[in-house]
Amino acid sequence: MEFFRYLGASTRTSFTKLxxxxxxxxxxxxxxxxxxxxxxxxxxxxxxxxxxxxxxxTISGLFVGMVLxxxxxxxxxxxxxxxxxxxxxxxxxVRELGPVVAALLFAGRAGSALTAEIGLMxxxxxxxxxxxxxxxxxxxxxxxxxxxxxLSMPLLAALFSAVGIIGGQMVGSGLLGVxxxxxxxxxxxxxxFQGDIINGVIKSVVFGFVTSWIxxxxxxxxxxxxxxxxxxxxxxxxxxxxxxxGLDFILTALMFGDN
Amino acid sequence: MSHTxxxxxxxGLFVATGIASLFFLGxxxxxxxxxxxxxxxxxxxxxxxxxxxxxxxxVSAAGVKIGSVKAITFDPKTYESVVKMDINAQYKTLPDDSxxxxxxxGLLGEQYVSLGGGGSDEYLKxxxxxxxxxxxxxxxxxxxxxxxxxxxxxxxxxDDKKGKK
Amino acid sequence: MDNLILTQDSLVSVHNLTFxxxxxxxxDDISLEFERGKITAIMGPSGTGKTTLLKxxxxxxxxxxxxxxxxxxxxxHLKREDLYILRKRMGMLFQSGALLTDMNVFDNVAYPVRxxxxxxxxxxxxxxxxxxxxxxxxxxxxxxxxxxxxGMARRVALARAIALDPMMIMxxxxxxxxxxxxxxxxxxxxxSLNTTxxxxxxxxxxxxxxxxxxxxxxxxxxxxxVVGQGTPQEIQESSSEWVQQFMNGAADxxxxxxxxxxxxxxxxxxxxxxxxxxxxxxxxxxxRKAKRKRYS
Numbered sequence: 154m155e156f157f158r159y160l161g162a163s164t165r166t167s168f169t170k171l172x173x174x175x176x177x178x179x180x181x182x183x184x185x186x187x188x189x190x191x192x193x194x195x196x197x198x199x200x201x202x203x204x205x206x207x208x209x210x211t212i213s214g215l216f217v218g219m220v221l222x223x224x225x226x227x228x229x230x231x232x233x234x235x236x237x238x239x240x241x242x243x244x245x246x247v248r249e250l251g252p253v254v255a256a257l258l259f260a261g262r263a264g265s266a267l268t269a270e271i272g273l274m275x276x277x278x279x280x281x282x283x284x285x286x287x288x289x290x291x292x293x294x295x296x297x298x299x300x301x302x303x304l305s306m307p308l309l310a311a312l313f314s315a316v317g318i319i320g321g322q323m324v325g326s327g328l329l330g331v332x333x334x335x336x337x338x339x340x341x342x343x344x345x346f347q348g349d350i351i352n353g354v355i356k357s358v359v360f361g362f363v364t365s366w367i368x369x370x371x372x373x374x375x376x377x378x379x380x381x382x383x384x385x386x387x388x389x390x391x392x393x394x395x396x397x398x399g400l401d402f403i404l405t406a407l408m409f410g411d412n
Numbered sequence: 413m414s415h416t417x418x419x420x421x422x423x424g425l426f427v428a429t430g431i432a433s434l435f436f437l438g439x440x441x442x443x444x445x446x447x448x449x450x451x452x453x454x455x456x457x458x459x460x461x462x463x464x465x466x467x468x469x470x471v472s473a474a475g476v477k478i479g480s481v482k483a484i485t486f487d488p489k490t491y492e493s494v495v496k497m498d499i500n501a502q503y504k505t506l507p508d509d510s511x512x513x514x515x516x517x518g519l520l521g522e523q524y525v526s527l528g529g530g531g532s533d534e535y536l537k538x539x540x541x542x543x544x545x546x547x548x549x550x551x552x553x554x555x556x557x558x559x560x561x562x563x564x565x566x567x568x569x570x571d572d573k574k575g576k577k
Numbered sequence: 578m579d580n581l582i583l584t585q586d587s588l589v590s591v592h593n594l595t596f597x598x599x600x601x602x603x604x605d606d607i608s609l610e611f612e613r614g615k616i617t618a619i620m621g622p623s624g625t626g627k628t629t630l631l632k633x634x635x636x637x638x639x640x641x642x643x644x645x646x647x648x649x650x651x652x653x654h655l656k657r658e659d660l661y662i663l664r665k666r667m668g669m670l671f672q673s674g675a676l677l678t679d680m681n682v683f684d685n686v687a688y689p690v691r692x693x694x695x696x697x698x699x700x701x702x703x704x705x706x707x708x709x710x711x712x713x714x715x716x717x718x719x720x721x722x723x724x725x726x727x728g729m730a731r732r733v734a735l736a737r738a739i740a741l742d743p744m745m746i747m748x749x750x751x752x753x754x755x756x757x758x759x760x761x762x763x764x765x766x767x768x769s770l771n772t773t774x775x776x777x778x779x780x781x782x783x784x785x786x787x788x789x790x791x792x793x794x795x796x797x798x799x800x801x802x803v804v805g806q807g808t809p810q811e812i813q814e815s816s817s818e819w820v821q822q823f824m825n826g827a828a829d830x831x832x833x834x835x836x837x838x839x840x841x842x843x844x845x846x847x848x849x850x851x852x853x854x855x856x857x858x859x860x861x862x863x864x865r866k867a868k869r870k871r872y873s
Contacts, residue, residue: 202420204426243441270527274678282675285635286689286737287664293692308430318441337440342470342477344444354434399542 172371184296190274198301199303206309210255211261214313217250218320227328235331238342242321247353251314253401256360260393264368267298268389271372272382299365306361307354364393422436440530451501453538462493463523463548465514470524471497507532508540512549588613588745592641603629605801616771616778621798627781628646631747636660665693668738668746674730677723683718686737687804708736726757745777752784763793785824
């Protein structure tokens with residue numbers, strides 16, 4: 154009995170939370186028009202969301218690419234197919250690892266920072282204060298951050314993939330002696346612009362949308378105390394990770410399913 | 413003021429790098445750059461079996477990629493596979509009696525169409541049909557035949573031994 | 578006395594307001610009047626929902642019953658745009674100051690002006706410097722909010738609140754946590770702004786002496802009801818036990834020192850667990866929640 158009551162209660166709270174999050178999303182989206190009028194707000198957020206994630210994305214991308222180069226080489230060389238290393242590295246980066254790992258890093262770096270920032274603004278009554286100054290905090294604070302996250306994500310994912318492919322090439326042809334020409338030409342012959350690159354970009358756009366939404370909502374919905382904000386930050390990272398991986402499965406099934 | 417200038421610059425750099433990466437992926441990594449859709453002409457070849465050939469598989473001559481497979485259909489009258497190919501317009505001097513063969517790149521590689529072996533003065537042009545075709549070698553079939561043959565030979569040699577005794 | 582107030586010109590009036598949070602009734606059918614050009618104080622112990630009252634007046638929270646009218650308009654039946662127009666004429670000073678942390682003092686004060694007007698930058702500059710001068714912080718214009726002391730942050734917030742020349746200002750606990758000097762500065766500032774700018778001020782506070790020194794009229798709230806009202810003089814001389822306890826800061830009285838509990842001796846002798854520590858004030862883990870509730 155206790156169990157069912159608990160289940161019922163948690164279902165109810167999660168549904169009301171989902172409802173609040175949806176209303177929140179609607180107001181964010183309706184606030185975007187006012188961001189376009191003030192590009193400076195967006196620029197500032199592109200800096201704190203995009204530029205500050207730049208380094209972590211580049212370095213992680215490089216390492217992931219290098220690891221893929223090593224692992225791929227060991228497996229492919231058993232079948233005498235080292236020439237296809239480029240295909241393997243590029244396909245796994247462009248299709249999966251680029252969007253997914255970049256989004257996870259983004260959630261950890263920028264998402265948590267967004268939640269903490271918004272939560273603190275709420276806790277220190279800055280959001281209330283703006284409202285009392287007749288300034289809509291959604292339009293001035295939330296929407297620019299949302300748009301910045303949404304726009305940065307595909308760029309960061311592309312950067313991750315590109316750096317990773319170069320990292321794979323460094324290890325593959327620089328260290329392990331795979332033919333440089335084969336690395337690139339096999340890649341070019343086997344990767345499809347529409348099917349691979351565009352689909353990867355679509356994924357990262359979806360992830361950017363969802364991660365920014367979660368991060369901002371958790372911050373906005375946080376209990377305005379130090380404890381509440383720290384919990385909200387944790388929830389952002391956890392929920393973003395779940396959503397990214399779950400959506401990745403669904404998107405992959407939709408995109409690559411019928412090949 | 414200088415603060416916002418650096419910010420502008422950094423954001424500009426970030427956006428530029430991101431877009432450059434997208435271009436890099438588009439041009440260097442994928443097959444987008446290989447062929448532009450405008451300047452190609454179409455030829456058709458009929459194979460009794462086109463094997464694992466797929467749309468967008470490569471069409472090559474002397475090992476150089478000159479085009480790609482556009483469509484593969486099955487002709488229910490002749491029970492043949494009809495393969496339409498787009499050939500890059502710059503290769504307009506291919507002899508019209510060239511043969512088309514379906515080969516496999518390496519043991520486990522992709523299948524592709526290879527053109528070659530012609531000597532005519534007439535060239536392939538848009539809508540041309542290739543008459544001489546070699547179908548794909550189906551690995552299972554080939555292996556099957558090979559095994560069957562060697563089994564046959566063994567049997568034969570065994571009989572010889574018996575006869576000697 | 579009630580009639581006397583109602584006949585006077587009041588800018589803000591709260592009628593039969595009821596508001597509850599969960600089960601707990603925070604306001605139970607209270608009515609308050611705030612006179613134009615005067616400083617009206619709302620006093621009461623922590624947890625009586627004084628800040629909530631300000632948020633209801635500002636239209637950030639909606640009452641269950643009753644209404645709030647400002648300048649003759651019902652705040653909670655305004656359209657969003659009209660509410661925003663009204664808010665431009667209301668200033669609010671939050672307890673923490675609520676300065677935007679990513680801009681300096683100057684930009685913080687300039688923020689509402691830039692948002693709501695199209696004044697040229699040179700004019701904004703003079704306007705902001707005037708407001709900063711009024712709170713005595715013209716020299717601090719380039720500091721960031723995290724470089725300010727609590728009192729200075731509140732003064733900057735005050736400069737921001739008056740940036741658009743509002744008709745009224747609400748002060749949320751302006752004196753809490755201030756050292757005597759900045760407290761004195763704030764008291765002086767609130768009083769002088771009120772007279773020079775002709776503002777209507779609403780102060781929410783539990784600092785008895787500072788508030789009594791500048792208020793024209795005081796309401797004392799407790800348990801969701803108005804338990805006393807009048808001029809500071811009248812309040813001081815009130816016969817209500819409750820008001821006396823609050824104004825004099827007595828530890829025991831109508832508000833008990835002890836949180837409601839079982840009889841002390843019963844509690845000690847018939848403990849649920851045998852090894853409950855006896856003569857300490859520490860509470861077992863299970864009581865933590867109750868404790869937290871008490872402090873919140």
